Amino acid sequence: MPARYRIATLLAIVTMVFSAFAPVHAAEGSRDSFRVCWSIYAGWMPWAYADKAGIVDKWADKYDIDIEVVQINDYIESVNQYTSGNMDGCAMTNMDALTIPAASGVDSTALLINDYSDGNDGIVLKGSDDLTDIEGRRVNLVQFSVSHYFLARALDSVGLTERDIETVNTSDADIVGVFANDDVNAVAAWNPQLMSIDEMPDSHVVYTSKQIPREILDMMVVNTETLKNNPDFGRALAGAWYEVMDHIAKNDEEALEIMAEAAGTDVAGYREQLDATHLYTDPAEAAELMNDDELLETMQRVAEFSFKHGLLGQGAPSPDVIGIETPAGTYGSDSNVKLRFEPRYTEEVAENR
Amino acid sequence: MSLVQAKGLEKHYGRDVVLERLNFSVEPGEFVTIVGASGCGKTTFLKMMLGTESITRGQLLVEDKPIPGEPGPDRGVVFQKYSVLPHLTVLGNTLIAEELSRSKLLGKLFGSRRRQAREAALERLTEVGLENALDKYPHELSGGMQQRLAIAQALMMRPRILLLDEPFGALDPGIRQDMHELVTRLWREQQLTIFMITHDIDEAFALGTRVWVFDKWRDDPHAPEAYGATITYDLDVERNREDAPSQAKQIEEDMHS
Amino acid sequence: MKRLINLKPRRAARVALALLPFLLIAFVYLGVSNARHAENPNDRLLPLPAQMAETFAGMATEANVRTGSIPLWADTAASLQRLGIGVGISAVAALVFGLLSGGLPLFRAPFSPLITVVSLIPPLAILPILFIAFGTGEMAKVVLIVVGITPFLIRDLTGEALRLPNEQRIKAQTLGASSWQVMLRVLLPQLTPRLISTTRLALGSAWLFLIAAEAIAAQEGLGYRIFLVRRYLAMDVILPYVAWITLLAFVIDQALLWISRWSFPWYHVDEKAAS
Numbered sequence: 001m002p003a004r005y006r007i008a009t010l011l012a013i014v015t016m017v018f019s020a021f022a023p024v025h026a027a028e029g030s031r032d033s034f035r036v037c038w039s040i041y042a043g044w045m046p047w048a049y050a051d052k053a054g055i056v057d058k059w060a061d062k063y064d065i066d067i068e069v070v071q072i073n074d075y076i077e078s079v080n081q082y083t084s085g086n087m088d089g090c091a092m093t094n095m096d097a098l099t100i101p102a103a104s105g106v107d108s109t110a111l112l113i114n115d116y117s118d119g120n121d122g123i124v125l126k127g128s129d130d131l132t133d134i135e136g137r138r139v140n141l142v143q144f145s146v147s148h149y150f151l152a153r154a155l156d157s158v159g160l161t162e163r164d165i166e167t168v169n170t171s172d173a174d175i176v177g178v179f180a181n182d183d184v185n186a187v188a189a190w191n192p193q194l195m196s197i198d199e200m201p202d203s204h205v206v207y208t209s210k211q212i213p214r215e216i217l218d219m220m221v222v223n224t225e226t227l228k229n230n231p232d233f234g235r236a237l238a239g240a241w242y243e244v245m246d247h248i249a250k251n252d253e254e255a256l257e258i259m260a261e262a263a264g265t266d267v268a269g270y271r272e273q274l275d276a277t278h279l280y281t282d283p284a285e286a287a288e289l290m291n292d293d294e295l296l297e298t299m300q301r302v303a304e305f306s307f308k309h310g311l312l313g314q315g316a317p318s319p320d321v322i323g324i325e326t327p328a329g330t331y332g333s334d335s336n337v338k339l340r341f342e343p344r345y346t347e348e349v350a351e352n353r
Numbered sequence: 354m355s356l357v358q359a360k361g362l363e364k365h366y367g368r369d370v371v372l373e374r375l376n377f378s379v380e381p382g383e384f385v386t387i388v389g390a391s392g393c394g395k396t397t398f399l400k401m402m403l404g405t406e407s408i409t410r411g412q413l414l415v416e417d418k419p420i421p422g423e424p425g426p427d428r429g430v431v432f433q434k435y436s437v438l439p440h441l442t443v444l445g446n447t448l449i450a451e452e453l454s455r456s457k458l459l460g461k462l463f464g465s466r467r468r469q470a471r472e473a474a475l476e477r478l479t480e481v482g483l484e485n486a487l488d489k490y491p492h493e494l495s496g497g498m499q500q501r502l503a504i505a506q507a508l509m510m511r512p513r514i515l516l517l518d519e520p521f522g523a524l525d526p527g528i529r530q531d532m533h534e535l536v537t538r539l540w541r542e543q544q545l546t547i548f549m550i551t552h553d554i555d556e557a558f559a560l561g562t563r564v565w566v567f568d569k570w571r572d573d574p575h576a577p578e579a580y581g582a583t584i585t586y587d588l589d590v591e592r593n594r595e596d597a598p599s600q601a602k603q604i605e606e607d608m609h610s
Numbered sequence: 611m612k613r614l615i616n617l618k619p620r621r622a623a624r625v626a627l628a629l630l631p632f633l634l635i636a637f638v639y640l641g642v643s644n645a646r647h648a649e650n651p652n653d654r655l656l657p658l659p660a661q662m663a664e665t666f667a668g669m670a671t672e673a674n675v676r677t678g679s680i681p682l683w684a685d686t687a688a689s690l691q692r693l694g695i696g697v698g699i700s701a702v703a704a705l706v707f708g709l710l711s712g713g714l715p716l717f718r719a720p721f722s723p724l725i726t727v728v729s730l731i732p733p734l735a736i737l738p739i740l741f742i743a744f745g746t747g748e749m750a751k752v753v754l755i756v757v758g759i760t761p762f763l764i765r766d767l768t769g770e771a772l773r774l775p776n777e778q779r780i781k782a783q784t785l786g787a788s789s790w791q792v793m794l795r796v797l798l799p800q801l802t803p804r805l806i807s808t809t810r811l812a813l814g815s816a817w818l819f820l821i822a823a824e825a826i827a828a829q830e831g832l833g834y835r836i837f838l839v840r841r842y843l844a845m846d847v848i849l850p851y852v853a854w855i856t857l858l859a860f861v862i863d864q865a866l867l868w869i870s871r872w873s874f875p876w877y878h879v880d881e882k883a884a885s
Contacts, residue, residue: 083843091758100842102653103654104652105652105653106650106652112701140746143841169828169834169838170746170827171827171837177737177738177742178741178827181745183745188750305659313652314664315664395838403780424780425783426784428784432777435776435777436780436781439876440799440800440876440877449782449795453782453788453791454785457788460787460790460791460795488819490876492876492879507784510784512784
């Protein structure tokens with residue numbers, strides 16, 4: 001092979017590698033094709049139905065765009081996909097929206113608040129039904145996840161701090177198996193693992209997210225600039241989501257069955273999970289939460305917790321380094337707003353009814 | 354009393370007869386060289402002498418007792434290859450014989466007992482001319498030196514019988530001549546009884562006091578496995594020294610026909 | 611011009627050729643990383659070298675407020691201890707069982723089929739069983755490494771023992787060796803250097819099992835840290851940690867090779883001739 005061809009080949013390979021990792025200019029200009037991702041969780045199962053039943057396609061067609069809904073098996077991987085720019089939107093919690101994309105400099109907007117955990121997160125002790133007995137124990141949990149935040153809130157409620165316990169990072173897939181072991185006597189977990197742990201002998205759920213309603217929020221987060229340039233993308237997602245919510249509000253067996261199947265359970269099992277999840281089937285109610293002062297307070301608490309654990313970046317000087325904008329006001333730096341709560345699209349759905 | 358005796362000795366592999374009609378008696382101090390076409394059962398016979406190959410029928414006796422079914426220190430051996438241990442030095446390869454017999458648990462000697470054993474090993478190594486290569490590993494030795502070491506090692510236990518399986522087959526002719534002198538000298542000095550397999554008929558006649566030719570006693574072209582080899586010629590070379598060259602020539606022609 | 615198979619680089623050219631792929635990777639990385647940072651100065655996926663150096667220096671010098679220990683060293687000590695104990699137990703067990711299996715046909719007959727089957731079980735698939743049996747502490751992590759690599763080591767050592775020329779065993783017996791002495795003085799010394807070289811190969815799997823164990827439940831360790839910070843995409847921690855693990859693995863590998871060459875010069879005859 002002549003030398004110049006070799007160089008050409010080499011350049012071609014280098015270019016290929018470059019383009020695989022190069023920044024995705026997802027945000028630039030107006031487009032007509034989008035990708036959003038989600039992972040298995042009670043509050044996000046409606047996306048499975050919205051995708052399968054063609055509801056997303058129907059709404060996308062209405063605005064003459066194309067939206068691909070991708071299910072990703074690993075939650076963190078799905079968030080990372082969004083953060084690295086491969087996705088235009090992703091289902092995630094309010095805390096992860098702050099600590100992963102926002103803290104990575106990706107300006108993100110909470111387009112929809114789908115639900116809040118109303119018992120889906122819990123702390124389980126062996127041999128005691130009193131939360132104060134957690135003092136001095138080793139707690140297995142997914143560190144730096146909402147479980148960790150939730151644990152901190154629980155400790156706070158009985159006058160303890162994280163210094164009074166030890167934490168063991170445990171993968172969520174293995175937490176049930178780990179709890180079966182004799183040397184483990186405290187865990188913080190979420191559903192469906194929480195239910196399995198609760199069924200084990202001598203286990204007591206001593207604290208659940210029922211006690212801190214409207215704090216652990218599950219949302220659809222999209223890239224702010226993409227949304228700004230393509231408001232129809234937001235409209236289509238909101239429209240599709242609340243159409244599915246109508247099915248749930250009407251107790252549509254067929255819809256529930258598809259969601260249950262995608263979650264790997266049956267309708268009864270899925271209903272049980274939904275009981276611990278406060279789904280906002282009414283857009284007006286969701287919009288109300290977005291506009292409320294309470295949300296601002298919650299996000300401040302989340303930011304402070306995240307800062308304390310170094311989740312806002314190693315070099316972050318203070319908890320308010322990242323600005324969080326809600327209709328009720330902005331917490332933190334005005335010049336570095338990276339997480340926004342935008343009720344407009346939810347309100348539009350409510351108004352159109 | 355004969356040292357080694359065979360009475361109607363046979364070896365079969367299933368229906369395949371390898372050796373049969375083996376009858377002989379060997380006196381102490383004889384040097385038996387064994388020749389024959391490849392695949393004629395020479396090595397099988399040597400393995401029966403070693404004890405690593407079982408006897409199908411008949412008897413193989415050493416001092417009127419059946420030969421043990423496994424190798425032992427009364428029968429030393431030198432193979433064409435792999436006779437010495439690659440992980441031990443020249444000294445270690447000879448010393449190990451003393452160590453194995455005098456330290457049953459560790460197989461290793463220390464202090465004054467080691468010094469005594471070292472003396473014995475040194476004596477053997479001097480006999481074969483390796484006294485200047487004590488700390489060398491086998492891979493650092495030439496083929497001839499490796500076989501010298503193998504011989505010194507085999508003689509450490511002062512066996513009465515020494516079994517040699519084509520020990521010089523891989524050596525250059527010049528070195529082979531030196532080895533012949535060495536083996537002859539050791540055989541005389543230590544009153545060994547030697548069984549040596551070789552494919553070189555001149556070597557067989559030059560070294561042996563007795564030459565055995567192994568061949569099939571009957572050949573059936575329709576059933577080649579039905580008849581085994583036996584000793585077709587048993588020549589007393591010592592008594593007929595002057596006839597040896599012509600006899601060698603005759604046998605060579607027979608084997609090739 | 612000579613055939614391609616006969617063209618050998620000279621010393622200087624060889625060094626340059628060895629460095630070339632690394633430089634190429636570094637070049638590509640820098641290019642993409644800079645491009646991403648021009649777009650978003652806070653990008654975490656491909657941190658700039660300065661950023662990684664700063665983070666790594668912090669991990670190596672600043673004590674964690676809560677635990678009081680310096681993360682990098684605490685993680686390294688914890689992981690190396692687990693790896694050392696796990697690989698150590700595996701090596702000793704492999705030597706003992708390889709020796710018995712390779713030396714005694716009566717032991718090999720029932721043992722060898724069992725170990726062949728056991729070595730085919732993927733250890734990560736039976737994790738819950740390991741949890742129940744060995745807890746979730748240090749023991750479980752060490753056991754995962756042991757379960758993961760011992761059957762492979764035993765199979766390899768048994769094979770090696772069987773590949774040793776039978777002449778050696780016969781010769782030793784003609785020198786009066788007992789079964790025990792044949793294993794102790796003929797097989798053991800020749801299996802030991804093989805064990806070292808096979809362990810070098812198995813170290814890759816050992817690291818894999820270690821990191822998998824630390825990802826499941828742990829309070830410190832290199833794998834623990836990587837899986838922890840993966841939660842918020844801290845590639846500025848993960849990439850230097852990966853480099854650090856690679857360096858540790860390389861040093862351990864070379865140390866084993868050096869020990870083997872120094873202790874068993876006869877074992878390395880062929881490779882010297884080849885190089």
